[in-house]
Amino acid sequence: MSKEIKITAISCDPIYIGTGGFTIGRVDNTIVRDPITRIPKIPGTSLAGTWRYYMALTIHSYFKENFKINRKARERIFEKEGIEVLFKNNVKDWVSGFKGNRYAAIKCAGQDDKPNLSVEESKMLSINEDAGHCGNCIVCKTFGFSKQDKSQRGMAYFSDLNILLFPVYTRLGTRWITSKGILKSAGIKLKSVPNFEDYEVLVCDKDDRKQDSINLGWLNFKVKNDEPTVNVSNIKKQIGDDSALNLLGEKIIIVSDNIIHQIINSNLETRTSVSIDPITGAAKEGALFTSEAIPRGTIFYGNVRIEEYPLDEELSLDYVSEALKDSKKYFETLGVGGMTTRGFGRLKIFDWGEKND
Amino acid sequence: MTKAENLDSRINEYSYKMVKELKDGKVNLVEIDKALGVLCNDGVYGYYVYCKSRADGKNDEKIKSPMFSQFISNIVKEFNDIVCSEKEIKSFKSLYEYDEYFSDLSKNIHKLLFFKDILEKILTYARYHAKAEDDINE
Numbered sequence: 001m002s003k004e005i006k007i008t009a010i011s012c013d014p015i016y017i018g019t020g021g022f023t024i025g026r027v028d029n030t031i032v033r034d035p036i037t038r039i040p041k042i043p044g045t046s047l048a049g050t051w052r053y054y055m056a057l058t059i060h061s062y063f064k065e066n067f068k069i070n071r072k073a074r075e076r077i078f079e080k081e082g083i084e085v086l087f088k089n090n091v092k093d094w095v096s097g098f099k100g101n102r103y104a105a106i107k108c109a110g111q112d113d114k115p116n117l118s119v120e121e122s123k124m125l126s127i128n129e130d131a132g133h134c135g136n137c138i139v140c141k142t143f144g145f146s147k148q149d150k151s152q153r154g155m156a157y158f159s160d161l162n163i164l165l166f167p168v169y170t171r172l173g174t175r176w177i178t179s180k181g182i183l184k185s186a187g188i189k190l191k192s193v194p195n196f197e198d199y200e201v202l203v204c205d206k207d208d209r210k211q212d213s214i215n216l217g218w219l220n221f222k223v224k225n226d227e228p229t230v231n232v233s234n235i236k237k238q239i240g241d242d243s244a245l246n247l248l249g250e251k252i253i254i255v256s257d258n259i260i261h262q263i264i265n266s267n268l269e270t271r272t273s274v275s276i277d278p279i280t281g282a283a284k285e286g287a288l289f290t291s292e293a294i295p296r297g298t299i300f301y302g303n304v305r306i307e308e309y310p311l312d313e314e315l316s317l318d319y320v321s322e323a324l325k326d327s328k329k330y331f332e333t334l335g336v337g338g339m340t341t342r343g344f345g346r347l348k349i350f351d352w353g354e355k356n357d
Numbered sequence: 358m359t360k361a362e363n364l365d366s367r368i369n370e371y372s373y374k375m376v377k378e379l380k381d382g383k384v385n386l387v388e389i390d391k392a393l394g395v396l397c398n399d400g401v402y403g404y405y406v407y408c409k410s411r412a413d414g415k416n417d418e419k420i421k422s423p424m425f426s427q428f429i430s431n432i433v434k435e436f437n438d439i440v441c442s443e444k445e446i447k448s449f450k451s452l453y454e455y456d457e458y459f460s461d462l463s464k465n466i467h468k469l470l471f472f473k474d475i476l477e478k479i480l481t482y483a484r485y486h487a488k489a490e491d492d493i494n495e
Binding site (some may be wrong): 024025026040076198199217219259265266267268270288290 | 393399424484485
């Protein structure tokens with residue numbers, strides 16, 4: 001059994017996911033881009049790593065105070081009274097419905113400190129004893145683990161989050177651009193959309209269609225007014241939960257696949273920062289650096305596929321899906337990527353529709 | 358191999374030469390960064406007027422730098438064969454004469470964006486050549 005979750009998200013802050021110095025560019029700190037299109041993206045690795053931590057945080061927050069650290073106490077109580085007693089009242093099914101969750105800890109996220117311990121050894125160590133991944137809880141099962149005696153792949157497979165709609169300044173206000181190719185990659189079918197040249201754009205808003213041309217940042221494009229026009233409600237319907245697109249109304253512009261990377265890369269947010277010398281309180285010489293980021297208001301699409309272990313049906317796909325849904329709230333407060341303590345990174349992931357295979 | 362066939366090497370060669378030549382006339386990494394920033398955010402014409410203002414700024418001697426003049430005239434002359442503008446630019450004497458060249462360029466979106474890519478790459482390489490020069494001198 002497997003399940004596919006379609007994800008739509010909007011950036012609430014600029015998002016910076018650095019390349020770690022593996023590319024050179026107009027700024028010192030460049031962001032990750034798709035190698036084929038040169039369009040920035042949020043890699044699945046960043047999403048999965050952060051989500052693992054947020055799931056661990058969520059389950060940790062559901063434990064009663066006495067059981068947050070002490071695994072031996074959890075085990076004693078579990079044998080006498082069952083797993084529900086370990087958690088606060090009214091926790092969701094994915095927390096109390098899976099027995100392996102009694103071993104869950106913050107340490108189940110991040111790199112495993114103790115991969116040389118066996119699963120049995122890890123699960124009984126106290127959480128402040130550096131036990132590493134427990135190998136039993138929903139976090140370890142969803143994202144995978146590797147201990148001395150047992151390794152298991154994760155049940156969840158994350159795709160990259162690619163840009164679906166990108167906000168650009170125009171003289172008529174902000175508009176969100178996309179292209180036929182991007183919509184097609186996101187699984188959105190467009191009916192009877194006219195062909196157009198690279199110097200033309202298709203606009204969806206009625207008022208925008210009255211214009212002869214529209215600027216997207218510094219580039220000016222001719223508005224193609226031919227019928228039929230693009231039906232935004234059709235796009236919204238195919239995305240599933242359309243709350244992301246409701247924010248935009250009809251303010252969508254479709255540009256050529258050949259040009260879209262140029263417009264996106266010309267309208268990224270760039271920041272210049274400097275270190276402060278603590279003695280003088282002024283800017284430190286030679287410490288100026290620049291970074292780029294995906295601007296706030298960008299809408300992304302991607303998916304998570306969940307696949308059961310063939311011989312282990314104890315953890316249901318629904319629990320994993322619920323766990324992901326319950327823990328995604330942390331993306332709205334703690335964010336994803338770098339510089340999250342300096343106004344970057346918050347991402348709102350919208351509720352999703354699911355498809356069972 | 359013709360010049361145009363190995364564009365990356367030509368850009369690299371030119372950006373290195375540019376930084377070397379400007380070394381005596383005080384190459385400044387911040388100036389490259391600023392020109393690059395204007396190019397990326399405001400486009401080719403924005404880049405041209407910005408460089409022109411910094412090269413010819415008559416009212417403010419502090420902001421004048423010969424580097425910005427190079428950013429326009431030398432680059433355009435060197436790479437015009439690739440962009441294939443019909444303008445006769447060899448005879449251009451002042452930076453003001455490039456006005457028409459840049460206006461003309463923006464009429465063809467593909468040429469404009471290709472020229473922007475070339476400019477961006479030259480300045481990016483120049484940026485790192487300048488950084489390397491700074492490190493050697495430290």
